[in-house]
Amino acid sequence: MRNEFGKIIAELAKKDDKIILVVGDIGFGIFNEFIKNFPDRYFNFGVCEQSMVSAAAGMALQGLKPYVYTITPFITDRAFEQVKNDIHHQNVNVKLVGYADYPNFGPTHDEFAGKKEVMQYFTNIVSYFPKTIEDVRQAVLESYESEKPAFISLKKAPKISLNAHYICLGECGGSSNNPGNCQDSSCSLYGKPLVLCNCEDGKHIYNK
Numbered sequence: 001m002r003n004e005f006g007k008i009i010a011e012l013a014k015k016d017d018k019i020i021l022v023v024g025d026i027g028f029g030i031f032n033e034f035i036k037n038f039p040d041r042y043f044n045f046g047v048c049e050q051s052m053v054s055a056a057a058g059m060a061l062q063g064l065k066p067y068v069y070t071i072t073p074f075i076t077d078r079a080f081e082q083v084k085n086d087i088h089h090q091n092v093n094v095k096l097v098g099y100a101d102y103p104n105f106g107p108t109h110d111e112f113a114g115k116k117e118v119m120q121y122f123t124n125i126v127s128y129f130p131k132t133i134e135d136v137r138q139a140v141l142e143s144y145e146s147e148k149p150a151f152i153s154l155k156k157a158p159k160i161s162l163n164a165h166y167i168c169l170g171e172c173g174g175s176s177n178n179p180g181n182c183q184d185s186s187c188s189l190y191g192k193p194l195v196l197c198n199c200e201d202g203k204h205i206y207n208k
Contacts, residue, residue, distance in 0.1 A: 001154040002099045004136045006030035009067055012144055013038050018063065022056050024049050024070030026099075049079040053094075057086035060093045072098030072153060076119070083122070087149050091124045095143055096151045119151055127151045132196055134179065166194035
């Protein structure tokens with residue numbers, strides 16, 4: 001999921017020079033394209049998450065569109081007060097993107113505060129919890145179109161079996177080996193995205 005985010009943010013930055021990427025000494029190898037093409041819009045704050053979030057809020061107040069990327073609890077826990085006061089209460093256009101899939105790194109990397117039950121209290125921040133690569137792209141693009149602050153929680157993408165393919169959930173039952181939209185004009189879901197599916201023993205198992 002984080003690699004997909006790296007691709008999308010580089011794509012968006014090509015058409016929008018107000019996009020800024022702020023990281024907390026993480027994401028090496030993920031943002032190579034962004035750093036290469038837009039070095040003056042990339043800021044590594046190191047292990048200073050509170051300052052990173054506050055600085056992003058200041059950027060947004062000046063009309064920029066900052067994306068803050070680090071480990072999820074380093075946003076939701078370590079910088080909780082800054083998220084609350086600088087982003088939530090001011091309702092500024094900052095996108096918080098956290099990656100949380102470190103099962104062996106102990107309690108400091110536990111995403112407890114990134115759970116839906118906690119983020120729901122930030123009523124000005126739209127939260128996304130994508131389950132698939134397709135969900136990540138949709139969340140990033142949807143939040144980009146909005147001027148509201150957003151939080152996107154990333155994890156490792158689900159493993160796809162060798163039987164994986166894409167199907168239409170409409171009456172046509174169309175199927176494809178590649179992602180895309182339903183092409184059957186007589187189907188009620190014509191033009192809608194196909195759903196990723198892992199089939200086992202003839203049964204459909206959906207990833208979302």
